[in-house]
Structure formats: structure tokens, C-alpha cells
Amino acid sequence: MEHKIRLGIIGLGKMGISHLSIAGGNKHVDVVGVCDSSKMVGVFMEKQTPFTFYDDFQAMIKDANPEAVIVAVPSKFHAEIIDALLDSGMHVFAEKPLTLDPVVSKRLADKAWQLELINQVGYHNRFIGTFTEMAKLVESGILGNLYHFTAEAYGPVVTKSKDSTWRSKPEEGGGCLYDYASHVIDLVNYILGEIKQVSGITLNKVYSKDVEDAVYGTLELQSGLSGVLSVNWSDHTYRKMSTKLTALGTNGKLIADATELKIYLNEPVKGFSFEKGWNTVSIGKLQAPVDFYLRGEEYTAQLDYFIDSIRMKRKNGQNSFASAASTDQAIQLIRKSN
Incomplete structure (x- = not known):
């Protein structure tokens, strides 16, 4: 047995x-x-x-x-x-x-x-097929030299003033930065490289009294690449959380969210099936199936992986404490810079 x-x-x-x-x-x-x-x-x-x-x-x-x-x-x-x-x-x-x-x-x-x-x-998010594929494509160099990125997340978590909960207590990990932006920051670390420093940070209160509801600013990576962080959990125009990462390079653009991956190429690259111009790949073609579905394949995929x-006996796998510590370091940079 x-x-x-x-x-x-x-x-x-x-x-x-x-x-x-x-x-x-x-x-x-x-x-x-x-x-x-x-x-x-x-x-x-x-x-x-x-x-x-x-x-x-x-x-x-x-x-x-x-x-x-x-x-x-x-x-x-x-x-x-x-x-x-x-x-x-x-x-x-x-x-x-x-x-x-x-x-x-x-x-x-x-x-x-x-x-x-x-x-x-x-x-x-590291177990969503579109983001996994984006990481592979960025590493392949298909975009040429990267020169900018945008990292975004929006959703309707806090859309009115509420009674106090853990989400409204920064000492318990509440606030948009810890609860929402952390996902996007981790994706940047995973796909584009570790964050070295931040600037122009604003932590805006929309409906909350003690924590931020939106996080905006510029991130600079260890490679020298810089980009924009834009996260807002008080956005009424979204039905649920929407996360998107965009990378721009000398040979085109990559855009990934939870539903599809889009790539624009100035010129085709040998070894890839993408044509010149826009190419779109849906999540259905990229997401591996799971035995038990709840909320999304990625939730099962991450536990199956664990x-x-x-x-x-895979010691240094995906989403290790070490990679999470790097994300926590970036969060602290953002909080201290405001």
C-alpha cells in the first residue's frame, strides 16, 4: 500500500x-x-x-x-x-x-x-499557465532587450467603509500592499528579476482608515530594468481580482493575465511558431489539468506541487521560503519609501 x-x-x-x-x-x-x-x-x-x-x-x-x-x-x-x-x-x-x-x-x-x-x-499565480509561459518566453530572449514593464492588479475587495477586520490592520498583514500587491510583486521577481529599489511610491487610502487601498510606484530590478507598479483593491469596475504583467522589448511586447497570453513581435524568431504582429494563446492551451478543481486549477496545482x-524530496522548488523572503524584502522597500 x-x-x-x-x-x-x-x-x-x-x-x-x-x-x-x-x-x-x-x-x-x-x-x-x-x-x-x-x-x-x-x-x-x-x-x-x-x-x-x-x-x-x-x-x-x-x-x-x-x-x-x-x-x-x-x-x-x-x-x-x-x-x-x-x-x-x-x-x-x-x-x-x-x-x-x-x-x-x-x-x-x-x-x-x-x-x-x-x-x-x-x-x-506562478501556477497559472499564462504566467508560467511568460516566464519561459522572457527567459528565451524572444523580445530582444527588455526596456520597460508594467505590473498591475485591480479588484473590488474594499468598495466602501467597513468595520474593522484583519484586512484593516497592518500589523496583521492587512492592506492592499500585503494582501494584493504582494502577488504582483512576486510575479515580477519570478518572471523579470528581483526588485532592487523603488521610487515614487504612493500608498493611497480610498475607503480604509488605517491601511492603503491602492499602491503605485516605480520598481527597479537588479538587472537595471525598471517598470511601473499599479495595484488597487477598491476598483468598482472589476468583478474579481485581475492581475496583468506586461513586458516591452526591442522586438515586441508580452502581455499575460489569468485568461490569455498575448505577444506582439516586430519580427518572427526562429524556433517559435509566433508570427509577426499579434499572437494570442488562451489559458486553455497552457494550463495543465488537475484532478480536483476548486476556485481555479492553480490552487490545486500549487498544493499538488508541494x-x-x-x-x-525536491528541496528547492517553486515558491520556496527563499523566494518569498525576496518578495517580503520588496514589500518592505515599498512601505519604508512612502
């Missing part, structure tokens, strides 16, 4: 429940424990599900003894929990951002590496 990965989940909010549903559909996983501090959640889980519930993550670590744990609690709690999990020899998948302090994130990345434990952070990394 095949060995199944013993998996625990800490945090049963929106993302935790999503991860639980996906993990439950993975044939290589046995969910041995779930944990949340909410008594109401605990009552529901104990009455309505077959999962063993804990209200203390240390008790889950001791009693359920999982091999791997998904951490889906507010980011301010990540460091304490992840430290304990790594000390217990457990592989960790954490929601983004990894922590609110890049120094702490780097320490956790180094610790996981030294202990040879699989580590991953939930920047799911589980496969454990089974294959």
Missing part, C-alpha cells in the same frame, strides 16, 4: 478551508488534523466532518504527528508557528506573505534549507 503524506492544517478561514478541500481530494494525502482558535469552527468541524479538530497547534503537532502542515493564519502568527513546525521536522506550506519582516523570512528560509525540509508559500516535492 502506498504511503500517504500525513498532513495537518492550521487556520480554517477562507484559505484554510480551500486548502482542506483540495488536500482531501489528493490521493497521496491523509489529513490527520485540523486546527483553529475559533470554538464555533471547532464545533462545526467535529459535528460535520471526519477530521480530528484541535484548538491548539502544539497539541496537533504532538498528537497527530503530521509530516507536513499548511499554515493559513494571519501573517503575524506565521513565524512562531513555522519555527515550531520546522523544529518538529515538518514540511511547511504557508500562505502569503511568509512574514511581515523580511529578516525573519530569510531566517526561516535558511532554517528550512539547513533542516532539508520542503517549504513553499502560496503565491498561486505534496509531490515531499514525495520526490
Whole structure:
């Protein structure tokens, strides 16, 4: 009989429940424990599900003894929990951002590496076929010399003044920068190169009192390439989050979002099927199928990748703590520059 990965989940909010549903559909996983501090959640889980519930993550670590744990609690709690999990020899998948302090994130990345434990952070855009393909095309040099980029995300998360929640508390990872812009910043790091410095940053409040609802500014990469960051989670003109990355080069332009990849070539390039002018490839031709669909293939793909990394002992895979620490560093640059 095949060995199944013993998996625990800490945090049963929106993302935790999503991860639980996906993990439950993975044939290589046995969910041995779930944990949340909410008594109401605990009552529901104990009455309505077959999962063993804990209200203390240390008790889950001791009693359920999982091999791997998904951490889906507010980011301010990540460091304490992840430290304990790594000390217990457990592989960790954490929601983004990894922590609110890049120094702490780097320490956790180094610790996981030294202990040879699989580590991953939930920047799911890296598992969307259009962005994966864009990364390959940029690396191929098909655009010639890159000279500019734009990184954008818009959506209707905060469209009126609301009562206080974690989204309105910067100390808990709330605000557009941590919750929305982090995804775009991570894509820039992944596809175009790591961010070295920032300028002209504005963090605008639209409806929120204590956190920003929009982030604008210029990013400069280690390569010297610079571009524009434009993120707004108070945009009524969008039905849901829309993320787009555009790269401009001497031989054309690449545009990718969650639905399609478009490439304009001034001249065709040998070895590629793209013609001169505009070429469009839909997500359906680029996205690999998954066994369990919930919210989008990318959510299942990232967890499948995490589980496969454990089974294959793949130490430095996609979305590692180290890459997430680089994103956290860029976030800090933006916050400090405003």
C-alpha cells in the first residue's frame, strides 16, 4: 500500500478551508488534523466532518504527528508557528506573505534549507499557465532587450467603509500592499528579476482608515530594468481580482493575465511558431489539468506541487521560503519609501 503524506492544517478561514478541500481530494494525502482558535469552527468541524479538530497547534503537532502542515493564519502568527513546525521536522506550506519582516523570512528560509525540509508559500499565480509561459518566453530572449514593464492588479475587495477586520490592520498583514500587491510583486521577481529599489511610491487610502487601498510606484530590478507598479483593491469596475504583467522589448511586447497570453513581435524568431504582429494563446492551451478543481486549477496545482516535492524530496522548488523572503524584502522597500 502506498504511503500517504500525513498532513495537518492550521487556520480554517477562507484559505484554510480551500486548502482542506483540495488536500482531501489528493490521493497521496491523509489529513490527520485540523486546527483553529475559533470554538464555533471547532464545533462545526467535529459535528460535520471526519477530521480530528484541535484548538491548539502544539497539541496537533504532538498528537497527530503530521509530516507536513499548511499554515493559513494571519501573517503575524506565521513565524512562531513555522519555527515550531520546522523544529518538529515538518514540511511547511504557508500562505502569503511568509512574514511581515523580511529578516525573519530569510531566517526561516535558511532554517528550512539547513533542516532539508520542503517549504513553499502560496503565491498561486506562478501556477497559472499564462504566467508560467511568460516566464519561459522572457527567459528565451524572444523580445530582444527588455526596456520597460508594467505590473498591475485591480479588484473590488474594499468598495466602501467597513468595520474593522484583519484586512484593516497592518500589523496583521492587512492592506492592499500585503494582501494584493504582494502577488504582483512576486510575479515580477519570478518572471523579470528581483526588485532592487523603488521610487515614487504612493500608498493611497480610498475607503480604509488605517491601511492603503491602492499602491503605485516605480520598481527597479537588479538587472537595471525598471517598470511601473499599479495595484488597487477598491476598483468598482472589476468583478474579481485581475492581475496583468506586461513586458516591452526591442522586438515586441508580452502581455499575460489569468485568461490569455498575448505577444506582439516586430519580427518572427526562429524556433517559435509566433508570427509577426499579434499572437494570442488562451489559458486553455497552457494550463495543465488537475484532478480536483476548486476556485481555479492553480490552487490545486500549487498544493499538488508541494505534496509531490515531499514525495520526490525536491528541496528547492517553486515558491520556496527563499523566494518569498525576496518578495517580503520588496514589500518592505515599498512601505519604508512612502
